[in-house]
Amino acid sequence: MWDFPIFPKQASTVASSVDNLTLFILSYNVLITAGVFVCLIFCAVYFRQRHKDEVGEQTHGGLLLEISWAVIPTIICLVTFWWGVKVYAELVVPPADATDVYVVGRQWMWKTQYPTGHKEINTLHVPLGKPVKLTITSEDVLHSFWIPAFRVKADAVPGRYTTLWFEATVPGEHRLFCTEYCGTEHSRMIGKVVVHDEADYQKWLTEEAEFGDALQGRKLFTKLQCVTCHAGESQAKAPILEELYMKRVPIGFDKGSPTAPGTSVLVDENYLRESIRYPSAKIVAGWQHPSIMPAYDESLVSEDDLFQVIAYIKSLRRGQTPPRIEATTQPRALGAPQGK
Numbered sequence: 001m002w003d004f005p006i007f008p009k010q011a012s013t014v015a016s017s018v019d020n021l022t023l024f025i026l027s028y029n030v031l032i033t034a035g036v037f038v039c040l041i042f043c044a045v046y047f048r049q050r051h052k053d054e055v056g057e058q059t060h061g062g063l064l065l066e067i068s069w070a071v072i073p074t075i076i077c078l079v080t081f082w083w084g085v086k087v088y089a090e091l092v093v094p095p096a097d098a099t100d101v102y103v104v105g106r107q108w109m110w111k112t113q114y115p116t117g118h119k120e121i122n123t124l125h126v127p128l129g130k131p132v133k134l135t136i137t138s139e140d141v142l143h144s145f146w147i148p149a150f151r152v153k154a155d156a157v158p159g160r161y162t163t164l165w166f167e168a169t170v171p172g173e174h175r176l177f178c179t180e181y182c183g184t185e186h187s188r189m190i191g192k193v194v195v196h197d198e199a200d201y202q203k204w205l206t207e208e209a210e211f212g213d214a215l216q217g218r219k220l221f222t223k224l225q226c227v228t229c230h231a232g233e234s235q236a237k238a239p240i241l242e243e244l245y246m247k248r249v250p251i252g253f254d255k256g257s258p259t260a261p262g263t264s265v266l267v268d269e270n271y272l273r274e275s276i277r278y279p280s281a282k283i284v285a286g287w288q289h290p291s292i293m294p295a296y297d298e299s300l301v302s303e304d305d306l307f308q309v310i311a312y313i314k315s316l317r318r319g320q321t322p323p324r325i326e327a328t329t330q331p332r333a334l335g336a337p338q339g340k
C-alpha cells in the first residue's frame with residue numbers, strides 16, 4: 001500500500017555504503033535537532049515565570065556539561081570523517097580490471113564511447129557484476145553525470161577528465177541525469193543505463209562490432225562501384241539488396257543451367273559471398289545469364305573487406321541504399337581508362 005521510497009533502489013556495489021553513511025549522518029542530525037527542541041520546550045515550561053516579582057537565578061560553570069558538549073560532537077565528527085574517507089576511497093579508486101567507457105557531455109546530451117570505437121547518445125551499456133570506469137569530460141559548459149541508482153556522480157568539466165566507477169548489481173534499465181544546471185534544455189539532458197548480464201553484453205558488443213564493420217562495408221560498397229548497379233533509386237541494372245539477409249530469393253539459373261520454376265535459395269553469408277565472388281554461379285530469377293556483375297575475386301576484394309561488405313548488406317534496411325551519385329568518386333585527373 002505504501003510505495004514511498006526515500007532512496008532510489010540500490011543497484012551497485014557501493015550503493016549500500018553510501019546509503020548507510022547518509023542514514024548515519026541523517027539520524028544523528030535528527031536526534032540532535034530533536035534533543036535541542038525537547039530541551040527548549042522543557043526549559044521554557046519548567047523555568048517559566050510563576051509570579052510577577054520572580055527573578056532568574058545566575059549559574060556559573062558546569063564542568064560535566066561543558067566536557068560532554070565538547071567531547072561528544074568531536075567523537076561524532078571523527079566517526080563521520082573516518083567513515084566518509086572509507087566510502088570515498090571505495091568510490092574513487094576503480095579496480096584495475098575495470099572496463100573503460102568515455103563520456104562527453106555537451107549542451108544537451110551525453111555521448112558515450114566504447115573501446116570498440118562504437119558511440120551512443122544518452123545511453124550507456126554496461127555488463128552486470130563487472131567494474132566499469134567512466135572517464136568524463138565536457139565540450140562546452142559544466143555538466144554533472146549522475147546515476148542515482150548507483151549512487152555515483154561526477155562533474156563533467158571542460159578541459160579536463162574526471163572519473164568515476166561502479167559495478168552494477170541489478171540488470172535492466174536505470175536513469176541517468178545531468179545534475180548541474182547547464183542551460184535551457186538542462187532538464188532534457190537525461191538518458192538511461194542499460195545493464196546486461198554477461199552473455200547479453202557479449203552479444204550486444206558483437207552486434208555493435210558488426211555495426212562497425214557495416215560502416216566500413218558501406219564505404220567499400222561505394223568504392224567497389226557496387227552502388228552503380230545496386231543503387232537504391234532504380235532497379236534497372238541490378239536487384240536492390242535491402243532486407244535480403246535470411247530471406248529466400250527465387251533463382252533462375254544454378255551453375256549455368258536453368259532451374260525448375262519456384263526454386264529458391266536462402267540468403268545467408270555463404271550465398272552472399274558466392275554472389276560477390278562468382279556472380280554467375282546462381283542468377284536471381286528474371287536476370288540474364290551470365291551475370292553482368294563482374295566477379296569480385298581476391299585481387300579486387302580481400303577476405304577482410306568481403307566480411308565488411310557482407311556485414312553491410314546484412315545491415316541494409318528498406319530505403320537505406322545510398323544514391324548512385326556517391327559512386328562517382330573517381331578523381332577525374334587520375335581516372336583509369338574506361339573498359340578492359
Ligand SMILES: [Cu+2]
Nearest residue numbers: 143178182189
Ligand atoms: Cu548538462
